[in-house]
Amino acid sequence: MKASAxxxxxxxxxANALELLVAYGDKAKVLSGGQSLIPAMNLRLISPxxxxxxxxxxELRGIAVRGGVLRIGALTxxxxxxxxxxxxxxxxxxxxxxxHVAHPAIRNRGTLGGSLAHADPAAELPAGMAALNATIVxxxxxxxxxxxxxxxxxxxxxxxxxxxxxxxxxxxxxxxxSSAHFFDExxxxxxxxxxxxxxxxxxxxxxxxxxxxxxxxxxGDRPILAKAATKLINVGVTPTVLAEASATLGEExxxxxxxxxxAAMRRHLAKILLARCVSALLGxxxxxxxxxx
Amino acid sequence: xTAAMPISLEVNGExxxxxxxxxxxxxxxxxxxxxxxxxxVGCEHGVCGACTVRVNGEIVRSCLxxxxxxxxxxxxxxxxxxxxxxxxxxQATFRDRNALQxxxxxPGMLVAxxxxxxxxxxxxxxxxxxxxxxxxxxxxxxQAIIDAVEMTxxxxxxxxx
Numbered sequence: 001m002k003a004s005a006x007x008x009x010x011x012x013x014x015a016n017a018l019e020l021l022v023a024y025g026d027k028a029k030v031l032s033g034g035q036s037l038i039p040a041m042n043l044r045l046i047s048p049x050x051x052x053x054x055x056x057x058x059e060l061r062g063i064a065v066r067g068g069v070l071r072i073g074a075l076t077x078x079x080x081x082x083x084x085x086x087x088x089x090x091x092x093x094x095x096x097x098x099x100h101v102a103h104p105a106i107r108n109r110g111t112l113g114g115s116l117a118h119a120d121p122a123a124e125l126p127a128g129m130a131a132l133n134a135t136i137v138x139x140x141x142x143x144x145x146x147x148x149x150x151x152x153x154x155x156x157x158x159x160x161x162x163x164x165x166x167x168x169x170x171x172x173x174x175x176x177x178s179s180a181h182f183f184d185e186x187x188x189x190x191x192x193x194x195x196x197x198x199x200x201x202x203x204x205x206x207x208x209x210x211x212x213x214x215x216x217x218x219x220g221d222r223p224i225l226a227k228a229a230t231k232l233i234n235v236g237v238t239p240t241v242l243a244e245a246s247a248t249l250g251e252e253x254x255x256x257x258x259x260x261x262x263a264a265m266r267r268h269l270a271k272i273l274l275a276r277c278v279s280a281l282l283g284x285x286x287x288x289x290x291x292x293x
Numbered sequence: 294x295t296a297a298m299p300i301s302l303e304v305n306g307e308x309x310x311x312x313x314x315x316x317x318x319x320x321x322x323x324x325x326x327x328x329x330x331x332x333x334v335g336c337e338h339g340v341c342g343a344c345t346v347r348v349n350g351e352i353v354r355s356c357l358x359x360x361x362x363x364x365x366x367x368x369x370x371x372x373x374x375x376x377x378x379x380x381x382x383x384q385a386t387f388r389d390r391n392a393l394q395x396x397x398x399x400p401g402m403l404v405a406x407x408x409x410x411x412x413x414x415x416x417x418x419x420x421x422x423x424x425x426x427x428x429x430x431x432x433x434x435x436q437a438i439i440d441a442v443e444m445t446x447x448x449x450x451x452x453x454x
Contacts, residue, residue: 001336001338002316006295006316008359031362038338042337043338103427104352104409
């Protein structure tokens with residue numbers, strides 16, 4: 001339960017970090033908050049030769065709003081997201097989501113960039129990024145790439161990031177006046193990874209959804225932007241319409257089975273979350289889930 | 294670079310300089326190099342909370358931080374919190390309420406609970422539970438721990454427990 005031996009370099013800048021990543025290739029690992037990396041190293045699941053610590057790179061920290069875009073630096077910690085008035089005002093979905101990420105001692109170290117690059121399919125922030133239509137900004141020696149969140153996550157712990165690139169920031173459109181959000185998850189204990197979860201961002205006008213981005217997590221190999229949500233847009237949502245969307249959701253999800261839940265249970269919980277979301281966002285208690293959906 | 298690296302930090306108010314291997318985590322540095330064995334090592338992967346310490350004023354898992362990362366930092370362990378008298382009342386209430394049995398989780402519980410009590414003057418039981426959700430106790434069943442934290446909060450407000 002101790003990490004194997006490795007070399008350690010404290011990067012002085014993004015350029016310096018990229019030089020080290022190019023020199024060492026996939027033998028290097030990037031240390032941000034370390035709240036997933038160090039457990040994996042202590043468990044000897046990975047044994048990198050070099051750790052590139054980003055901790056001192058001030059340019060990767062901070063939250064800024066400019067021209068309708070909320071930019072969150074990769075080294076912004078979970079606790080910073082949780083306490084940020086800018087996030088609460090412009091991306092309240094994230095304020096709610098991050099409160100479910102682990103525990104205070106973990107949130108004091110863990111970072112947004114780390115969570116996105118790690119890409120745990122049961123994690124809250126990747127789903128939040130997908131729901132909010134975020135752009136993930138990554139940089140390599142040849143320049144920057146801007147990747148839509150739903151294309152960034154490609155599988156379990158897999159992303160579009162190459163071993164020679166760093167996540168620099170996430171950029172999100174600021175929440176509109178008529179936008180509404182929903183976040184909920186099932187977990188056995190507060191702070192645990194979810195058994196099933198939903199982060200959703202919607203536009204609601206006159207009792208109808210004009211947009212609904214429902215990002216489910218822990219029910220697939222990556223955050224899943226449910227196509228089923230399109231069945232709820234610009235229509236009067238009746239119990240029948242919701243049941244049809246729910247059935248479509250069940251078909252498009254392919255959850256994994258593990259010691260926490262079977263695939264069928266995860267599918268069921270995802271449907272419950274969808275019904276809770278629709279009921280809450282439209283202010284329609286009649287659509288709230290009962291015992292079954 | 295796999296060789297030992299120099300670090301200089303403050304631990305419980307005292308300046309400490311050492312040569313450490315990159316792989317050494319903060320918990321092992323505190324216990325083995327500084328003999329501050331109040332910081333307990335349970336799961337070694339960030340789940341149990343027994344190794345909770347303060348770094349630069351905020352609680353962290355010392356098993357999930359490398360000693361080399363603490364260069365220039367200020368670390369406070371349960372020994373520091375205890376000696377300074379900052380948590381004397383919390384410790385007394387833990388004893389009074391039987392909020393510990395074997396005591397293995399207690400240093401981490403106290404460090405985590407004190408952070409909550411610093412941030413919020415009157416947390417309710419649900420809030421206390423959430424805040425301590427990252428700290429395992431395998432003896433007490435948690436009720437007595439929640440009691441002790443709640444009572445300490447009330448006493449600090451100058452109200453009857």
